[in-house]
Amino acid sequence: MYECKKSEQYDMADVPTYEEVTPHHRQSGAKHRLVVLVGPTGVGLNELKRKLLVSDPQHFSVTVPHTSRPKRNQENEGVEYHFISKNIFETDIHNNKFIEHGEYKGNYYGTSLDSVRSVLSKNKVCLLDVQPHTIKHLRTAEFKPYVVFVKPPPVERLRESRRNAKVISGKDDKGSAKPFSEEDFLEMVSTAQQMESQHGHLFEKIIVNDDLTAAFSELKVALKKVETDTHWVPISWTHS
Ligand SMILES: Nc1ncnc2c1ncn2[C@@H]1O[C@H](COP(=O)(O)OP(=O)(O)OP(=O)(O)O)[C@@H](O)[C@H]1O
Numbered sequence: 001m002y003e004c005k006k007s008e009q010y011d012m013a014d015v016p017t018y019e020e021v022t023p024h025h026r027q028s029g030a031k032h033r034l035v036v037l038v039g040p041t042g043v044g045l046n047e048l049k050r051k052l053l054v055s056d057p058q059h060f061s062v063t064v065p066h067t068s069r070p071k072r073n074q075e076n077e078g079v080e081y082h083f084i085s086k087n088i089f090e091t092d093i094h095n096n097k098f099i100e101h102g103e104y105k106g107n108y109y110g111t112s113l114d115s116v117r118s119v120l121s122k123n124k125v126c127l128l129d130v131q132p133h134t135i136k137h138l139r140t141a142e143f144k145p146y147v148v149f150v151k152p153p154p155v156e157r158l159r160e161s162r163r164n165a166k167v168i169s170g171k172d173d174k175g176s177a178k179p180f181s182e183e184d185f186l187e188m189v190s191t192a193q194q195m196e197s198q199h200g201h202l203f204e205k206i207i208v209n210d211d212l213t214a215a216f217s218e219l220k221v222a223l224k225k226v227e228t229d230t231h232w233v234p235i236s237w238t239h240s
Pocket residue numbers: 039040041042043044045046047048161162165166167168209210211212213215
C-alpha cells in the first residue's frame with residue numbers, strides 16, 4: 001500500500017477511468033463543438049489555427065482574450081483584447097470566469113469562458129489552444145470539446161522541417177523571433193511525450209505536424225467530420 005498525496009502533478013480527474021459514452025450527431029443548426037488544440041510550445045498550434053482562419057473566416061473563429069495592460073493607441077476594445085482593470089481581472093479570476101490566465105510583465109492575460117460562448121453563439125467553430133490540464137474543465141455538455149493533440153515528429157524530422165522556422169519568445173506582440181535550437185526540439189519532443197502519457201486519454205485526434213500542408217489537411221478533414229459524422233461522446237454530455 002502507498003499513500004497518495006494531492007498535488008498539482010497528480011489529480012484524480014487526470015486518471016483515465018471508465019466513462020460511459022454514447023453516439024452523438026450534431027443536429028443541423030446546433031452550436032458547434034469547441035475545438036481544443038493542445039501540444040508543446042512551438043509545435044505549430046498558432047500556425048494551424050491561422051491556416052484554418054484564413055481558409056474559411058466565416059466558419060472558424062478564435063476568442064478575444066482579456067488583459068489588464070493599458071490599451072495602445074492603434075488598438076480597439078474587443079478586437080485585439082478586452083481591456084479591463086487589474087481589480088476587475090482579479091475579481092473575475094476569483095469568480096472562475098477564466099479558462100486560463102497568466103501574468104506577463106506585471107499584466108494579466110486570460111481567456112474567458114464567455115469569450116468562447118460569444119464565438120459559439122455566432123454559429124462559428126471556436127478554435128482554442130490550452131494547456132492539457134485545462135481540458136478537464138472544458139469537458140462539459142455545453143462545450144463538448146473535440147480535443148486535437150498536435151504532436152511533433154521525431155527530432156531528425158524537426159531539424160529538417162523547421163530549418164527556416166522561427167520561435168516567438170514572449171507573450172505580448174513585442175516578443176522576439178529566433179530560430180529553433182537543438183534544445184527547443186528536444187524539449188518539444190519530451191514535453192509531447194509527457195503530455196501524451198498524462199493526458200492522452202482525453203485526446204480524440206492526434207496529428208503529427210511534420211509537413212505543415214499535410215498536417216493542415218488532416219486537421220481540416222477531421223474538423224469537417226466532427227460536424228457531419230457521428231462521434232462517441234460521454235453520455236453526460238447528451239442530457240443537459
Ligand atoms: N510543419 C511545420 N513545418 C515547418 N515549420 C512549421 C511547421 N509548423 C509550424 N512551423 C513553424 O514553427 C514556428 C512555431 O509555430 P507556432 O508559432 O504555430 O507554434 P505554437 O505551437 O503556436 O507555439 P507557442 O505555443 O509557443 O505559441 C512558426 O515559425 C511556424 O511557422
